[in-house]
Amino acid sequence: MLRGFLRSVLMFAMVPVALGQSSSTPFDLLWTAGSCRNCEIVRQLGDVGLVAPGAVLAGGYFFPTEGQGSGDYSVVRSSDAGRHWVEIARSRMHATEPSISFVNEKTGWISGMSADASCWVLRTDDAGSHWRMLSEHFIQGMQFINPLIGIGSEFDGTASGFAKTSDGGRTWNRSAVPDVKFIDKIFFITPDVGWIAGTNELSEDLNGSVAYVLQTTDGGRSWKSSQIPSDSGVADIQDLFFLDASDGWLITWHFNNEGTHLFRTTDGGKTWRLHSDRTIQGPGKWLSVVRFLNSKVGFAFSRDDQVDATVEPPAIGVVAKQRSAPQNSGKLLYTDDGGERWQSRQLGAWVYDCKVAGSELGCTASKEKPGFWLLHIRMRTEKK
Numbered sequence: 001m002l003r004g005f006l007r008s009v010l011m012f013a014m015v016p017v018a019l020g021q022s023s024s025t026p027f028d029l030l031w032t033a034g035s036c037r038n039c040e041i042v043r044q045l046g047d048v049g050l051v052a053p054g055a056v057l058a059g060g061y062f063f064p065t066e067g068q069g070s071g072d073y074s075v076v077r078s079s080d081a082g083r084h085w086v087e088i089a090r091s092r093m094h095a096t097e098p099s100i101s102f103v104n105e106k107t108g109w110i111s112g113m114s115a116d117a118s119c120w121v122l123r124t125d126d127a128g129s130h131w132r133m134l135s136e137h138f139i140q141g142m143q144f145i146n147p148l149i150g151i152g153s154e155f156d157g158t159a160s161g162f163a164k165t166s167d168g169g170r171t172w173n174r175s176a177v178p179d180v181k182f183i184d185k186i187f188f189i190t191p192d193v194g195w196i197a198g199t200n201e202l203s204e205d206l207n208g209s210v211a212y213v214l215q216t217t218d219g220g221r222s223w224k225s226s227q228i229p230s231d232s233g234v235a236d237i238q239d240l241f242f243l244d245a246s247d248g249w250l251i252t253w254h255f256n257n258e259g260t261h262l263f264r265t266t267d268g269g270k271t272w273r274l275h276s277d278r279t280i281q282g283p284g285k286w287l288s289v290v291r292f293l294n295s296k297v298g299f300a301f302s303r304d305d306q307v308d309a310t311v312e313p314p315a316i317g318v319v320a321k322q323r324s325a326p327q328n329s330g331k332l333l334y335t336d337d338g339g340e341r342w343q344s345r346q347l348g349a350w351v352y353d354c355k356v357a358g359s360e361l362g363c364t365a366s367k368e369k370p371g372f373w374l375l376h377i378r379m380r381t382e383k384k
Contacts, residue, residue, distance in 0.1 A: 046059035050127070051357065058076055073092070074098070075128075141153050192219045195248065206231075230261065250263040295338055301354075303329045328348050330348060332347045363376075
């Protein structure tokens with residue numbers, strides 16, 4: 001699917017990165033910088049919804065400086081592989097990001113909540129050119145597995161619940177889940193097999209929240225819970241990714257300068273272990289995304305950033321901001337042995353989100369120079 005995207009990028013301002021040109025790396029990095037002439041809100045790209053030859057859809061945001069508000073969000077669409085963008089006016093939100101999911105190059109959904117607190121799920125069958133109202137729900141972390149079955153979370157003002165539709169988004173059923181009060185990430189690989197990652201109440205003993213991963217093999221009717229082992233509490237579940245029913249990765253963020261922890265499971269989420277490489281995690285290091293193309297090849301993205309620690313106990317409340325840190329400290333991490341060892345390279349950008357398409361990766365990112373940045377990673381084909 002991304003091959004067409006690559007061909008389109010080659011037509012305009014493709015910028016190869018030195019890393020991709022190195023003979024020591026088996027992949028190429030290709031950037032394209034876009035613009036949105038009439039965007040009222042969006043200044044940067046966020047969550048990836050769709051990367052296809054004919055269209056790219058992503059969440060977007062404007063995040064003001066410290067003390068000037070919680071940020072505004074919208075969904076943006078490009079019909080020329082990321083060179084020019086338009087805002088989808090019906091998706092505009094404040095303080096919370098809209099949710100996006102596509103099952104193919106044409107069919108997708110967005111969900112959010114308007115300023116008057118009305119909620120919506122919209123569907124498109126023409127890659128985002130037109131949208132129609134389906135139901136009045138705000139489904140966060142929405143993921144459609146096929147045109148009928150979709151999952152996500154829904155907050156009732158007190159706690160998050162698991163939300164599921166079996167009729168393409170017209171009706172949603174919400175159910176409680178064990179141990180987790182706030183759902184951060186949801187990832188399903190089939191209609192039956194999936195995971196939820198989230199946190200429970202703050203713990204003063206841990207200086208943060210207790211984190212859990214829940215696993216289901218029956219489409220969310222029942223869950224098995226696993227607590228993430230950590231000497232300190234968790235501020236946020238930053239990312240959750242599974243390659244298959246066994247191999248999964250989890251990124252946690254921690255308060256003050258405790259930075260990132262990278263966890264791995266090889267038994268479907270029953271147990272999790274902290275990765276042994278301390279050079280890619282810990283104080284002052286902030287991982288954002290981890291994705292694997294196959295059982296051997298994977299990528300992760302990080303940046304170095306020191307934050308001002310809270311000195312009065314409990315030291316809760318200070319964590320790195322995704323959108324207001326030095327992007328020039330951004331790094332790309334690469335593994336070709338299933339994640340046992342990671343190689344680190346400077347990237348000069350902060351990668352926000354990525355979507356896997358076969359042996360290729362499409363990502364949204366931000367640089368020091370404002371703009372609508374897309375990063376494309378393509379594995380090289382060995383010449384015989």
